[in-house]
Amino acid sequence: MDRVTVVGGGLAGLAAAVALAPRGFAVTLMESRQRLGGRASSFVDAASGQVIDACQHVSMGCCTNFHHLCDLVGVRRLLAPQHTLFFQTPDGRISRFKADPWPAPLHLGRALAAAHYLTAGDKLGIGYALARMLAEPPDTDPPLREWLKRHHQSDRAIDRFWGVVLTSALNETVDRVGLKYARKVFRDGFVKHRDAFTVHVPTVPLAELYGVELRGWMGRYSVTLQENVGVVKASCEQERSGWELHLRDGTTQTTKHVILAVPFDRVLALLPENLVADPFFARIGHLTPSPITSVHLWYDRKVLDLPHVVLVDCLGQWVFNRGEVAPGEHYLQVVVSAARPLKGVGRDEITRQIVNELTKLYPAVRAAKVLRTKVVTEHTATFSAVPGVDAFRPPQATPVPGLYLAGDYTATGWPATMEGAVRSGYLAAEAVLRAVGRPARLVQPDL
Template identity: 35%
Template structure:
């Protein structure tokens, strides 16, 4: 065994852990990052599929209002691999002899909060009455959104009494796609935050940045930045136990046999893995009593993606929300990646179909999910009927995101809550955001701030929020 001393040990090389390591190493701390996987990214990872022979992932999207993850992308150079979209396309399926119908929602020339009004008013997917009712409802999130999270979004939407079409073509696709859960399991606070930040506060807040390279390669830029600043990255280094030494420092032993010690320990891992490590401490350890009772209140939302390779293009769209379907989103990954010189061409034309809040699909076979997807595709992309399917894969992520259940805020811990030199990071901690890459990036920087304060050298690492623009500068 070899022993290494550091200022901070970070367990977890996902976005939260890399964010913490980058901030701390930028401040001059000696940091070691350990992760059990052979690649970085945490739940936002990519890997070579052994059967398909392709690098696959579940596509993530960054929006411009995600100030901290955008800042990390710019600092690390990962931003060169983002394809930005100013408009969101929505497709209605073919019916009664008519082909699929396309609508766009995006920014125009008017100042915020009216920047998307023209595209909204001309969107074919909603009736005039629905547009008026939706606009009146959105105005309730104009200045802000609820600051408490006890109310489920299902109760809020019931009071608004929207039409079935408005739910299917606006509220459902946007809330479920961003929160990855049902109305009943999502708090109004975070649904309101989505609408306020993306569609009201700024004319650029809803711009979508889609990585043009696989996710572990994209977040690998974050890791390299931390390493360039002095952090050490140890992959394939599983951590099964943590221990506090007599001098109050923390010791972590990796699966490789190496021992790491530091006065500060950051657990930047999902909540159930955090609970597992905390349970390796003595029962009287205050970190157990401070955190474990709260972790029992967390649950996951699942996410499923279907990956298809065809011998020819089936659409010219690079992405689209799919309405009135079991499928939620289409990413034309071959087209999105085509302009990136670092991209290695996949074999065939590559498409990813996503299913958010896929609780039903967890209990279905992959064969059934694939069959249902192939039955849905011609309704949106008639060209698929002339294309040959070369290969396919179905990825189920049972623990894709934590659910922003009503009332969960009372149990989301602050970074410093464990005490005694242990700190927490992860999108599930008290970040002020739902389960997003922004929440993860914020959590890492909040943990870094907590360590700096504990060491008597307070400093701020959080990036400034995207400022209000247009008329919103005077409304807020």
């Protein structure tokens, strides 16, 4: 039985392990931390003992590989589909974004037409630009803002429509992204299929989703799970004997195939010195990060009736209402994607601004008491989808025998998301299967 070692227990590594374990490989999963899920994970809040997500994660209906993984390991039931999205402006007005029972792409036409925060002219212009965007060749990737301006988009349409959708979906601003992934978001997420835009929110902390349930699945398929095991270097003296993984504790493990499923800012450090300068790998060094900040707030009473709100023209972009998590403790999480402007702003000031925003939006907040707050910033939350970014994203199969890459940053055709991570894991597993002469298609079809 061939041994495959997956380094990294984020969604990419987990997907690769789940794909290969039932296919006759002895799979070992090494994770440097004491928990699975990587960036999509939770921690125990020291103040309350509650398990909270570092940041709320959601998927969309178009995330077919992520949902396939969830189905496979039995956690899909823990995702709650949101068929209506609520968009709110600082004046408190809310537009409901809901599909009509018409075929795509007409299903969302009426919802866009009813958006209170755009003028009729903006909406017509958006319809025109969307049609032009979809007609662009899939790989053209000019700077998006220039492209939008060339296609007659007003600043209001850019800020309140394109910016609102893309900053959350790509974790980057309209000023910095390229057309390619913007097009991908609108095409795959809104236009292609009626169910694509449905947002799925986990009903349990991510630790439960990927930790408890997945752990059980891996036990049943004999995956050897090694947590708190960090790899410091991978080396290969002789191709025939496979790979040596040098671990943080000074020991070494050998393996025939190794899938490095660590983030883009870690992977080069693990490679043998002679590969770091190889253009195949060196391009990874050109990827740049984009941060996400999440503000966690516990109130002494219910302050919001809606399950979530997408904020327009605000500092916060999404408010997630996690309900009463302990007696008399109502928990909200406010997410700020592409949080570069918050760099250098203290946690107290960020909290103050978010609390002010919520106080203006929701009358119930004025009477409520803030019990606790917490600010979490992930500085390297995702890679930045700048124009031409795909030149820096390597495929999962490398030119080096027995060495594979997985991770949301690898060439998946997707932005840095849980879907991208799972796709990369499946693609890495496909590459391993090809290498042993048993090719199989693991990546799931789009909606």
